[in-house]
Amino acid sequence: MPLSAIKTVAKAQNGVGAFILQCKRLDFHYSNWAGSSRGMNAFIRSQLPVFAKNNPQIEIRVSPRGNKHPVIIGHYINGKTKPICVRNMTPEGVREKTELLRDASGEKLKRVNKPVTSLNESVRGIWSPFHGAKIQI
């Protein structure tokens, strides 16, 4: 065979065609007794239905967990989880944390130094000393 081909798998580019929200599940754990989950309980009662309606891609589970601080756990498509303790927070604070979990990608937090990361080659190409106008010394 003069020519053979290399088997690979095409790489995903989330957002180029379709966008898939990376947060797939949010678990809300609250306590009816503990005072630290007062804000959480208010959030669940008043704002969570609206949040669930606005974000139908996310499966939402609400479950009581006695004698513990309230916690929100985000489950992501890459298999990771991200728990945030929301003790003594106001309903607004809990909403902010919920939105933070919704928008997170599930990846570990990384420092991004480069302004652009791309799979595509540079259009201009790599500079070559052998091409272009000859330099007269």
Added chain:
Amino acid sequence: MKRIRISRCGAQLMGAQAPRRPICPHAAQRQDVAPHHHRIQLRWASSLMAAARKPNEIEIDPAEEAAEESSIDLSEALTASSTAKPPQPPPETLPSPHPSRALKSAKLAALRSRLSLPPRFPLQTLARTLVHPSADPNPHFNNGSMSILGANLLGYYTTEHLLCNYPRLPMSVVFAAQYAYIGPKALATIASEWGIEAAAEPGGEVDPGLLQFKRARSGDEDFPSALKEVKAPWKWNVTTTHKIVSSDEFGSTKARPDPQQLTGQPVPIEEAAQSFVRALIGSLYLHLGSPLVKRFYRDHFLSRHLDLNKLFDFRTPTRDLSRLCAREGFEAPVARLISETGRLSRHPVFVVGVYSGKDKLGEGSGSSLDEARIRAAAAALKGWYLYKPLEVTVPSSLEGEVDTSKWKPNMVDCGEVIV
């Protein structure tokens, strides 16, 4: 204490036994949903269907009689008689979740909106696409048939995209590109990127939003032979044409296993995930029609990044190039040195161009003259094979359209060079 069931004794009085489960996932729904489609309406209007429905309605009686049997049965029968619906068997006895439970699954609803599917795509069908034949052998409830349709659609859309956009692509590269877009590994990856979770064990009581299949454990003896990778010995009559015609779309030596072959056999999770993705495409086609499926395919499959440039693996590019030039009637290719540096140093760099007459076909750089020449020939061949026409109309874009004036015939190339 076990008693004789009166219902069983008096069975001859009650007519035909109703099927244990409705024959179609929608039949459970249809009883309380007004038919909206004219064809369904016609079917329901016929007296034959009404007669067929009757046994379902008298089904309540045996449930009440069965109430004597045990306390578990009692509670179930009470709920059944209070809602006046045919009694459902306990979910543990079913091989896969009952279609009516799909509406209550949060996972399914989340999956549907995660994939931006319209609400008219029913959740029951989405639940059915998640049931692999290894979990439920009944072809009315598993995704076997839909995955066959989906596999053919995926193959069709990918092939037409590749062949129309890159008419000169060699066949082995076409196979590799198909494998990269819709091969088994790609589909399993796509399923995991859609956030599909697998059930530990299939069953009627499992959440219908989970992928249901019988798991193959490592070291399983009864691994299905249809899935085993067998390295077939070389045969003179397995040609490229044979691969195109008689095997799957990836040019492997044998065809894809029939989904119904895998009923009841343990399979790896990749196999189940692939069949889900294929079945989803098939069911989208049936429910939403081809334009929406094409859009879905473009968004989720074609949008993935694949560098066709990197799929080529030439053995003798210089010979191929001279054969190509001879075939196309160009002048024989000549390699010329464009520039060089450090010929006598530890890291020399040569830039070589391949010329046919006055036209430069390709250029490559390398640390030896030969390396640079071979790279230049490979670049020239890639330039030829990766030719892309500017305007392309794929055959499926005119499907079902009356006006065919938009059709522009595609370029058909005579193929790769044969050395």
